[in-house]
Amino acid sequence: MDLQHKVVWVVGASSGIGAAVAREAQARGARVAITARRKPELDDVAGGAMLVLPADVTDDAAMVDCASTIEHRVGPIDVVVIAAGAWNSMDIADWDTQAFADTVQVNLIGTSNAIGAVLPSMLARRTGTIAGITSPAGYRGFPTVEAYGATKAGMLNLLEGLRAQAQPRGLHVTTIAPTAVRTRLSSASRLRLPFSIDADSAGRAICDGLERERLEITFPSRIALPIKLIRMTPVRIWPAVAERLTRDR
Template sequence: MTASLTGTRIWLTGASSGIGAALADELADRGARVAISARRVDRLNEVSGGRMKSVPLDVTDHDAVLAAAEDVRDEFGDIDYAIFNAGAWTQTKIGHWDADAFRSQVEVNLLGTNSGIAAVLPRMLERKAGTIVIVASVAGYRGIPSAEAYGATKAALLNLAESMRADLAPTGVQVQWVSPGFVRTELTDANDFPMPFMIEADEAAAIIADNLGSGRPEVVFPLPMAVSMKLLRLVPQRLWTHIWSRQSSLR
């Protein structure tokens, strides 16, 4: 059953484009009080349209993340849902290993989420209420060529969310995670490989909003991609390597 979001206080990172921008609109349309964060101030203000609180933020700056959460609490009184959606994607060229690009994705995708959790969890524990939503990806289910950095960060987020959900179960603080397949965004527009079952960002946003507060641990979409990727977890490693080695950039 879809929970009412009217009057709920939501902080959303990575909101200047793609799924984040679409989700911000969807949440505001459903009556939520929404604070949005991203680095690109002009895009953030466009998304806000004067009906959301804009909190410009680079999630790789830990102290700035703590300050941003405090700013949102000062405005809203508290945070009911903290949705950590900020993400970076750079295709890995295995023959030209780019340690800086790898590090950048870790800093945004994983450590940025770590800072967000640090910013909201203590207060949620005090209240014995609140929901942390971590946006991961089906790319975290198994290792795929050219996604070494991105996939590693998303696998880490899946493990993090699952661990936190169990650890926080007695407290009243909820943890959900979102595992999108291919969604049409600026990130996927740059890809040069097939992207099956792709959906639009506004459809993804509606699915996420429908499931906030549902108690469902994982929100994964689109359905064909979800089923396919979960079944592929069962493929033996030797066969997996044989299949995917054909996609290696070194062939």
């Protein structure tokens, strides 16, 4: 797939990876629409060259409205990149059920809302790409990362199941799992994964993967495979490994 002339909707595009994907897709000739809650930041990203639709991903009706506005003003959506994400640290001594629920709302329910907004038109046209940004934090459980990690594990599962239903109907589902990208969210997180890259490099890697119609986009490449192997670490030694990866530096 060539992104040139494609209609690309990036959800969670006011900063970080989503903003970089939007800019990169636009530079490759795509017609881009962007959504997040912070309008001034969206306007900065758009630079007057993208359709800006401020909305909260947890509001399913607002997501449907955005998809319909894009369809009418730009054209049928070819690609949706779901980058909206929230981080909340969990403390065993002060377990915050609201913070857990808020994380689930943005990362998991929000992903479902964005998918639900694009599916009817993509299914009717028998074409379209749904790409969701999950995380290696979903591969295993990390201390303080329980809320974020559970939602990212849920996204991995959701996207895999969706792919099995979508493929025979002509749709493409891509799972994006960056290891470490320097953004607002990663600086708030205690998860310290090696070989971090900047958001613009992540935007290029994601657009390359979308154009190559990859089912899975993982980067940086030198760490992607070793990170996947953490799934094989025996349960007994995992707590010590996880503690090392989340220890304050």
